Amino acid sequence: MAKLFESKNPFLSEKAMEKRVLQREDLIIDSGEAMTMEGAINKTLILLGIMAITTFISFVMPSQLFLFVGIGGGLIAVLVAVFKPSASPIAAPVYAAFEGLFVGSISAIFAYESSGIVMQAVALTMGTLLTMLIIYRSGLIKVTEKFKAGILMATGAIMIVYLISFFGSFVGFQVPYLHDNGMIGIGISLFIIAVAALNLILDFDAYDKGVQMGAPKYMEWYVSLGLIVTLVWLYLEFLRLLSKFSSD
Numbered sequence: 683m684a685k686l687f688e689s690k691n692p693f694l695s696e697k698a699m700e701k702r703v704l705q706r707e708d709l710i711i712d713s714g715e716a717m718t719m720e721g722a723i724n725k726t727l728i729l730l731g732i733m734a735i736t737t738f739i740s741f742v743m744p745s746q747l748f749l750f751v752g753i754g755g756g757l758i759a760v761l762v763a764v765f766k767p768s769a770s771p772i773a774a775p776v777y778a779a780f781e782g783l784f785v786g787s788i789s790a791i792f793a794y795e796s797s798g799i800v801m802q803a804v805a806l807t808m809g810t811l812l813t814m815l816i817i818y819r820s821g822l823i824k825v826t827e828k829f830k831a832g833i834l835m836a837t838g839a840i841m842i843v844y845l846i847s848f849f850g851s852f853v854g855f856q857v858p859y860l861h862d863n864g865m866i867g868i869g870i871s872l873f874i875i876a877v878a879a880l881n882l883i884l885d886f887d888a889y890d891k892g893v894q895m896g897a898p899k900y901m902e903w904y905v906s907l908g909l910i911v912t913l914v915w916l917y918l919e920f921l922r923l924l925s926k927f928s929s930d
Contacts (some may be wrong), residue, residue, distance in 0.1 A: 698856065713809050717905075726906040729778040736782025737789070741800075744790035752784025763907055777907060781914055792921050796928040803920040808873075811915060814882040823880075825887040829873035833884060836877045863926045866897040871923040878916040883908040 740748040759777035763770045789800045817823055847857045859866045888905045891897075 687778060702764050715899040717892045717899055717901045719889065719893050721899070722902040722905055723894070725774070725902045726909055729774055729906050729910050732775055732778040733782040733785065737786035738782075740783045740786030741790050742786075744787050746787075749787035750781070752780045752787065755780030756784055760907070760911065763904060767904045768898070768900050770900050770907060774903040774907040774910075777909060782853075782908070785914060785917070788918065788921070799921065799924050801927065802924055803917055806920045806924075807913060807917040810879050811882060811913065814879055815886060816885045818883050823883055823907060825883060830884060833877065833880050837881060838902040840874055842879060863929045866927055868923065871919060871926060875916065875919045875923060878912060878919055881912045882909070882916070885912055 702803060736752075740752070756777050759773045762778070763773040766773075789803075792803075793800045818825075823829070843857055843860065846855075847860055850856060859870055861867065885905070885908050888908060891903045892905055
């Protein structure tokens with residue numbers, strides 16, 4: 683399910699950013715309505731706040747309705763933002779609200795099966811976010827075109843595997859080892875988490891590139907949405923990994 687939400691980063695490419703900046707360059711210069719780091723961070727906090735509210739609601743009152751409405755609504759909102767970035771000021775908050783319904787419902791399921799797993803996954807997600815931010819700011823990992831291409835290829839490959847697994851479940855087919863609790867299954871989960879964590883580097887770079895290029899103001903919502911998508915993916919993968927450990 684997490685793969686429904688993880689293919690956002692390819693749309694934060696530098697070339698795409700440059701195109702949007704050039705399209706509105708004169709307007710930005712005249713009005714001063716350019717993307718700022720402070721604005722982007724504030725937008726990110728707003729989205730996290732919205733998602734936290736709906737996550738809490740669906741966690742204390744879990745239902746399949748919240749689960750599927752969250753999946754559908756979140757996916758539609760992401761697609762709207764992808765194909766029309768200028769709609770991000772509306773699409774991003776809508777995504778956060780729907781995604782919270784999904785995340786809360788999934789978290790309730792995992793919490794029922796294993797006590798304490800949700801807080802562990804949250805702590806690991808936030809710890810990974812902080813760690814990757816420190817690594818990015820330190821310059822330890824350089825965001826080159828080769829690096830971007832490698833991460834996006836790995837992300838795309840994971841997406842394909844998850845889609846095969848999802849549709850295969852309807853006909854009784856399972857991707858070998860993907861959901862296993864053994865060492866290979868755990869190793870696969872760790873690899874996917876590593877790729878998701880590296881996607882955070884691309885998200886941070888999108889923030890910086892948007893500011894450096896003087897991207898339109900609505901791109902604050904757009905890059906914030908990209909980061910939230912990655913965090914949700916990372917959180918879900920930590921839930922899956924912890925559930926594998928608890929099943930042993």
